[in-house]
Amino acid sequence: MREIARQAGVSEATVDRVLHERPGVREGTVLQVRQAIADLDRQRTQLRLSGRRFMVDLVMDTPKRFSALVRAAWEQELPNLRPAVFRVRHHLRETWPVDELVDQLDDIGRRGSSGVILKAPDTREVADAIARLTARRIPVVTLVTDVPMSTRIAYVGMDNRAAGATAAHLVCQWLRHVDGQVLVITSSERFRGEEEREMGFRSTMRALDPRRGIVDIPESDGFDATCRTLVGRALADHPDLVAVYSIGGGNNGIVDAFTSANRCCEVFIGHDLGDANRSLLLSGHMTAVIHHDLRADVRHAAQSIMGFHGAIPAPHRPGTSEIAVVTPYNLPVDDLTRSPRVI
Incomplete structure (x- = not known):
């Protein structure tokens, strides 16, 4: 009560009346005391975090262009997590066989970690590895792509169905x-x-433009050379291809294929603001990029891990990231992971 009284600038007797809901205290003073209690709670959280160290492991099966964005987001967000101190061990591969990825997760379990932030395939083997980490009291947060039938404590990232639906809406409008x-x-x-993303795109296309044909290229691997070859074949087989929704990457290769075939791509929509997509937006080859705030994602992941360990009052339950549609006219120029202006 003494701390609350000092924080609120009132007597301990007044605090006692407020806490026990006794009469004789003005409503403004009651609000003042309650605000003081809330402020002290927040400050105690800061004190609990002071000096707390968290060693987290970032495990990602993803092309370098995307892992570079996530690493940059971590580096920019780390100062904002103070007074807690986070250290990140990076385990990043562009192609990662599932058995080797599972071995990496098991090795982290043996060595110990404050938490794992994971971008991995949704397979039974990965889910089982997550369960083994959970059994060792190591929380797992999935990033960008989920493993929902697992013991992971949270998913951080955009609503991927909504992202695909957004792409379909844009395609229908522009075509x-x-x-x-x-x-x-x-x-x-x-x-x-x-x-x-593909399911969201297809269902929305069926609703908005049911007669529009869709041509699939699955399992492209997301690399430019492969996409150049596969899209070149698709253009030869389908002379009426006029638009692209690139879910996985390899976008320079897609542009090269259209250029080599002397074909026009009326609408080209991709994901994430890496260097390649920024250049394609500025050159006019790409129409729009669907992007979300990666700094918010890593911040929510860190909060989820702190909540799991009791360093903040309650386990953090992040919502999905806001989806932004980026064009050359609202493209961030000074920060690859910063949220774009909404237009």
């Missing part, structure tokens, strides 16, 4: 007066995030 088919290209069917 209103143009006939032709839309190419949908994914890098791997193992990742739930890509599968959900």
Whole structure:
């Protein structure tokens, strides 16, 4: 009560009346005391975090262009997590066989960790590895693509179905007066995030433009060379392809294929603001990029881990990230992971 009285600037007797809901205290003073209690609670949280150290492991099966964005987001967000101190061990591969990825997760379990932030395929083997980490009191947060039938404590990232639906809406709007088919290209069917984006895209296209044809290129691997070859074949087989929704990457290769075939891509929508997509936006080859705030994602992941360990009052339950549609006119120029201006 003494601390509360000092914080609120009132007597201990007044605090006692407020806490026990006794009469004789003005409403403004009651609010003042309650605010003081809330402020002290927040300050105690800061004190609990002071000096707390968290060693987390970032495990990602993803192309370098995306892992670079996530690493940059971590580096920019780390100062904002103070007074807690986070250290990140990076385990990043562009192609990662599931058995080797599982071995990496088991090795982290043996060595110990404050938590694992994971981008991995949605497979039974991965879910079992997450369960083994959970049994060792190591929390797992999935990033961008989920493993929902696992013991992970949270998913951070965008609503992938909504992202795919957003892409379909944009395609339908921009192709209103143009006939032709839309190419949908994914890098791997193992990742739930890509599968959900494709499902959101297809269901919305059926609702908005049911007669529009869709051509699939699955399992492209997301690399430029592979995408150049596969899209070149698709263009030869489908002379009426006029738009692309690239879910997994390899976008420079897609542009090269259209250029080599002397074909026009009326609408080209991709994901994430890496260097390649920024350049394609500025050059006019890409129409729009669907992006979300990666700094918010890593912040929510860190909060989930702190909540699991009791360093903040309650386990953090993050919501999905806001989806932004980025064009050359609202493109961030000074920070690859910063949220774009909404237009």
